Amino acid sequence: GAGVSQSPSNKVTEKGKDVELRCDPISGHTALYWYRQSLGQGLEFLIYFQGNSAPDKSGLPSDRFSAERTGGSVSTLTIQRTQQEDSAVYLCASSLDGAGGVETQYFGPGTRLLVL
Amino acid sequence: AQTVTQSQPEMSVQEAETVTLSCTYDTSESNYYLFWYKQPPSRQMILVIRQEAYKQQNATENRFSVNFQKAAKSFSLKISDSQLGDTAMYFCAFMKGVYGGSQGNLIFGKGTKLSVKP
Numbered sequence: 682g683a684g685v686s687q688s689p690s691n692k693v694t695e696k697g698k699d700v701e702l703r704c705d706p707i708s709g710h711t712a713l714y715w716y717r718q719s720l721g722q723g724l725e726f727l728i729y730f731q732g733n734s735a736p737d738k739s740g741l742p743s744d745r746f747s748a749e750r751t752g753g754s755v756s757t758l759t760i761q762r763t764q765q766e767d768s769a770v771y772l773c774a775s776s777l778d779g780a781g782g783v784e785t786q787y788f789g790p791g792t793r794l795l796v797l
Numbered sequence: 798a799q800t801v802t803q804s805q806p807e808m809s810v811q812e813a814e815t816v817t818l819s820c821t822y823d824t825s826e827s828n829y830y831l832f833w834y835k836q837p838p839s840r841q842m843i844l845v846i847r848q849e850a851y852k853q854q855n856a857t858e859n860r861f862s863v864n865f866q867k868a869a870k871s872f873s874l875k876i877s878d879s880q881l882g883d884t885a886m887y888f889c890a891f892m893k894g895v896y897g898g899s900q901g902n903l904i905f906g907k908g909t910k911l912s913v914k915p
Contacts, residue, residue, distance in 0.1 A: 714902060724888065724905035737902065770840060783830045783849075783895055786903060788842035 683707070685789035687773050693795045694763055702758045702792045706775030713756050714776075714786060715748060719769035727771075730756060731778065763796045770794070799824045801891050803906035810879045811914055817864075818874045818909045820889030828894030831865070831872045832903065837885040845887070848872065850894075879913045886910050 686705045694700050706713050715727040726740040730750045741747070745764075750756040760767055770791040776784040800823045810816035822831070833845040848856045848865050855863050860880075864873045876883055887910075890903040 716903075723907045724903075726902040726904070729902055740902070772840075772842065774842070783892055783901070785844055785847065787844075788834075791840045793840075 685773055685775050685787055687771075687789040687792050689792060690790065691793045691795075693797065695797055696765060697762055699759065699761045700763055700794065702760075702771050702794070704756045704758070704773030704775075704789060706754065706756070706773070707787055708754075709777070710775035710787075711753060711778035712776045712784065712786075713750060714774045715756070715758050716772040716774065717742075717769045718772055718791070722769075724772075727758070760794075763794075765796050768794055768796045799826070799829075799891050799893070799904050801889050801904055801906035803887075803889055803909050805909045806907070807910045807912070809912040809914055810876075812879055812881060814879055815875060815877045816879055816911065818876075818887050818889075818911065820872045820874070820906055822870050822872065822889070822891050824870070824891065824893075826893050830892045830894070831863075832890040832892070833861070833863070833872075833874045834888045834890060834905075835883075835885045836888065836908075842888070846874065876911075881913050881915060884911060884913045 688703045713730040718724045729737040732753045745761045748758045770793050772791045774786040774788045776786045802821045829850045831848045834842045835845050846858045860877045862875045886908045888908045889906040892901045895901045
């Protein structure tokens with residue numbers, strides 16, 4: 682079946698503009714994660730969704746970052762008033778909601794964001 | 798807080814040889830999981846192998862195996878019969894045990910860039 686998809690693949694924006702990044706998880710996966718990968722900070726967790734709710738937003742770096750998930754499927758990560766330090770690869774992952782334990786997270790190819 | 802350390806930023810190995818990538822972690826949790834992910838230039842993170850901390854037996858997946866030393870908090874990855882397609886960044890990751898069906902986020906090390914040379 683289809684894997685996790687993300688769009689756009691690459692995004693160049695000007696400082697101060699808002700951007701939206703999209704993630705389509707694997708069909709049937711109820712858990713969805715956003716991570717950020719940058720040269721300086723490595724891979725950082727941003728937010729976790731279980732269905733449409735976000736029980737863990739602890740990784741969002743500032744209030745300029747927000748995310749939503751609708752219909753228990755597609756998720757959008759929004760960055761308002763982008764700054765140059767927001768430049769990174771944004772990775773999305775999804776997994777089953779395993780009542781029996783930890784489920785493997787499957788990753789998308791990421792969106793490379795460059796803020797000029 | 799949990800931390801994951803990969804002390805080898807870069808490694809290289811000749812095709813068909815064996816290489817071991819190191820990973821150590823720090824946690825006070827008793828229930829947790831460890832993973833190795835591979836990230837080729839395409840950027841797609843691919844699960845290589847996983848280990849449940851409560852299992853004493855080391856996980857193996859074909860040419861990939863781990864050496865899990867719980868007391869030492871060490872989780873190294875051994876790649877046997879290295880192939881050109883193994884060239885990638887390798888990330889070690891930690892996840893706390895979860896309860897009641899909820900899932901948890903991964904905590905990653907900084908990665909090791911592995912080059913397999915012909």
